[in-house]
Amino acid sequence: MKNILILSNFEPHSINATTYAMHFFSGQSCHFYFLNIVKVWEYTTDNLITASEDETLYDTILSSSKTKLDTKIAFLKETYTHEDYTFTDLLDYDVFTDAVKQAVKNHDIDCIIMGSNGQSNFIEKIFGSHSTRVIRKVNCPVFIIPENYVYEPIHNALLVLDKDTTYTTHVFDKAFKIIDRKTTRVSVLRLSSSEPLYQKEEMHQIEKDFDQNNIPYFHLSQHTENKGKQLQVVDEVLKTDINIVRTSPTSFTSRILKNTGIDDLILKIEKPTIFLKN
The missing domain is CATH 3.40.50.620 (HUPs)
Known part of the structure; x- marks a missing residue:
């Protein structure tokens, strides 16, 4: 249960x-x-x-x-x-x-x-x-x-990562208890100006966990303004039913000095979104 x-x-x-x-x-x-x-x-x-x-x-x-x-x-x-x-x-x-x-x-x-x-x-x-x-x-x-979102069956999920977070099975297992990965097609969006050194290994693990090949992969600069608006566009293009965002810890000071993007995502998202903490 x-x-x-x-x-x-x-x-x-x-x-x-x-x-x-x-x-x-x-x-x-x-x-x-x-x-x-x-x-x-x-x-x-x-x-x-x-x-x-x-x-x-x-x-x-x-x-x-x-x-x-x-x-x-x-x-x-x-x-x-x-x-x-x-x-x-x-x-x-x-x-x-x-x-x-x-x-x-x-x-x-x-x-x-x-x-x-x-x-x-x-x-x-x-x-x-x-x-x-x-x-x-x-x-x-x-x-x-x-607000006002009407339930639709989950077919397509977008995994959202940033420059400080990586895909790991043990963290995303928490999301797998909520969605059925066997019936869900997945895409990946990274908020980063450059690709991480471990991208190949990371994508291989995602393909293994979702039993899916040639997973669509996109990235946006972490300096992109209005990340929430950009996520709306990606969701629309991919016909996303749900977003899964892995977050990283941020201090009170860093929140004041630099927008982490989480607040903007929450205010702008138009699709149900699961946030996973490191």
Whole structure:
């Protein structure tokens, strides 16, 4: 059975990601954990003062989210009775990434699913959006579903590497637990100005893992502006159904001084994308 963590904030992009997941894992045995992380700072002192003496902190802050999750899970149970799905709700008011890490550890999560609404602001450019923070800080595959994307069967996958990452079977095995490599045709895109010395060996391993010869290979300079837009073009040409991106660790300082491209990819992607951490 797969253990899938879906981050749920009840927004349209989150609801769409849930719908996508229900279709994507159809026919498989899955336990879905729905995690809602309450922003405690949204509750003012007045909210807490006006709460009755009998109400605990849980009642005051989490009860509304608990009700919404219960309603959501009841709907999913009724809608997907034909599937081998089970559901559990999780509530937390911890630091966002800490709450996700804890859920991944406690429930042996195979994959995190998040919806993306393609929006950003100044704070997110400095500290990263929820999506980028989870990708950078949580050691688990993160599956980003673009807002309004409607599920389509997976036939073509694009592996995205950069100058600092290589294809290794043990890292991509995490993605193979999510997609069926036996029925998926793969292409490779490298974000690098030059080809790595190990390219032949790398491509040989990819061909072996996917049982596919003459795999299409493309590269873009890591200095290319608007990497997300360029990825859109490649996806369109190759008729990609899913992107698989291997990421590398980046420091807070380097994020400010130099765009790593991950944020841009998330904001611009039009296809579901799995991010794998080194």
